[in-house]
Amino acid sequence: MADGGVLTTELYLLAVLCALLLGLAVGKAWERYKLRDGRWIDRRRLRETPHYMLGLNFLVDNQVDQAIDELTQATSFDTDALEIQMILGNLYRQKGQVGRAINIHQGLLQRPDLTKLEQAYVLLCLGLDFRHGGFVDRALEAFQEVLRLDPRNRYALINLQKLYEDQHQWADALRVREQVVKIDAGRRRDDQQILGFLRNEMGVEQQRAGNGAAALRSFGEAIDVDSRTVPAYLNLGDAHEGAGRLADAVEAWERLVKAAPEHAHFAFDRLERAYGVMGAPHRFEELCERLIGRDPQGWRARLALSRHLAAAGKHRAAFDQLLDALPHHPHGLAIHQEIWEVLAALGFDPALIRRYMELTHEAVFYLDPHICRRCRYRSTEPLWQCPQCHEWNTFVEERLAPAKDVWVVPEAAEPADAGR
Numbered sequence: 001m002a003d004g005g006v007l008t009t010e011l012y013l014l015a016v017l018c019a020l021l022l023g024l025a026v027g028k029a030w031e032r033y034k035l036r037d038g039r040w041i042d043r044r045r046l047r048e049t050p051h052y053m054l055g056l057n058f059l060v061d062n063q064v065d066q067a068i069d070e071l072t073q074a075t076s077f078d079t080d081a082l083e084i085q086m087i088l089g090n091l092y093r094q095k096g097q098v099g100r101a102i103n104i105h106q107g108l109l110q111r112p113d114l115t116k117l118e119q120a121y122v123l124l125c126l127g128l129d130f131r132h133g134g135f136v137d138r139a140l141e142a143f144q145e146v147l148r149l150d151p152r153n154r155y156a157l158i159n160l161q162k163l164y165e166d167q168h169q170w171a172d173a174l175r176v177r178e179q180v181v182k183i184d185a186g187r188r189r190d191d192q193q194i195l196g197f198l199r200n201e202m203g204v205e206q207q208r209a210g211n212g213a214a215a216l217r218s219f220g221e222a223i224d225v226d227s228r229t230v231p232a233y234l235n236l237g238d239a240h241e242g243a244g245r246l247a248d249a250v251e252a253w254e255r256l257v258k259a260a261p262e263h264a265h266f267a268f269d270r271l272e273r274a275y276g277v278m279g280a281p282h283r284f285e286e287l288c289e290r291l292i293g294r295d296p297q298g299w300r301a302r303l304a305l306s307r308h309l310a311a312a313g314k315h316r317a318a319f320d321q322l323l324d325a326l327p328h329h330p331h332g333l334a335i336h337q338e339i340w341e342v343l344a345a346l347g348f349d350p351a352l353i354r355r356y357m358e359l360t361h362e363a364v365f366y367l368d369p370h371i372c373r374r375c376r377y378r379s380t381e382p383l384w385q386c387p388q389c390h391e392w393n394t395f396v397e398e399r400l401a402p403a404k405d406v407w408v409v410p411e412a413a414e415p416a417d418a419g420r
């Protein structure tokens, strides 16, 4: 019996092994050949051209032009390769050649042999082309069509949400995002946060339309869905204040400080003013001191407190607060400006100026800031090779522009090897 048992086991293992090998062989063949238009196509051929692999590598490296070159050459080996055509279209879109991208993707849609999923993905690309080109209605249509084919397509839903947001159609954006949240099933942390922001925007819109009651409800719901929806507290308080309910307003702003203390500074001006109106300015001092005690590195509460003290004529105490704030935020122009204001009020006392100068010497400043054009690594001096991305001659002087202007990054004039 024992021998027979062993034999059976061996036979069984052999059978499993044979089945595995057979499965592997069939799988390999299946992977290699794919039936299209009734003829077998060797899918491995693509991988035998260097252009396909090179193209994918350039793609990963974000070198769009080279990727387009290589992948275009690869398509001459296999004109049927849907995914490569799709990627090529996307690359043209990324380069800003939206018309070309649309042509490619529309051409793919004409293919008679697309599966439902393939059709959905080509439509998705087309929707992105339209969105990129500013054709809002056609983009909406494309994404909705994707969702008819593939109702749980998260990417299409997100794009639809963004389109509605661009049009300030907050209720529609919220409805779409709620579908995304259902798909995510609690796996993504930012879901509730986005629902909160969208509800808050709905409230702003209602407030603007004169529907104060609905606005109050929306702000409250925004806070309920995510207690860290900072603008909802501010708007809720503003709505109460506008209707003459200052105590309710203060309550809303104080709730913000409790729920998101690191964002408390958004409510500083409002609370300072309201406490003053209520004849209790000391409450602002107490609030700042509480926040400083909780987060000694937080410079905003110190700055707010120093301004409050200076306004009350307590310049020496304001100066001490500012010097405590400075090491935590040495780049902050607001602190330096406030220090000079207070120094002026104190008659430019040389001893105080010396204390200030000593402190700034110890602080880590970027005295002459330079930045890598490729990876945005910052350095206090120009470097010929970037220590982060290892690219040559990518450093330019960092120049800041107001947000509405474009970032000016001058082209480097000399090749890298010149200096080394």
Ligand SMILES: [Zn+2]
Pocket (backbone or CB within 6 Å): 372, 373, 374, 375, 376, 377, 386, 387, 388, 389, 390, 391, 394
């Ligand atoms: Zn770099």
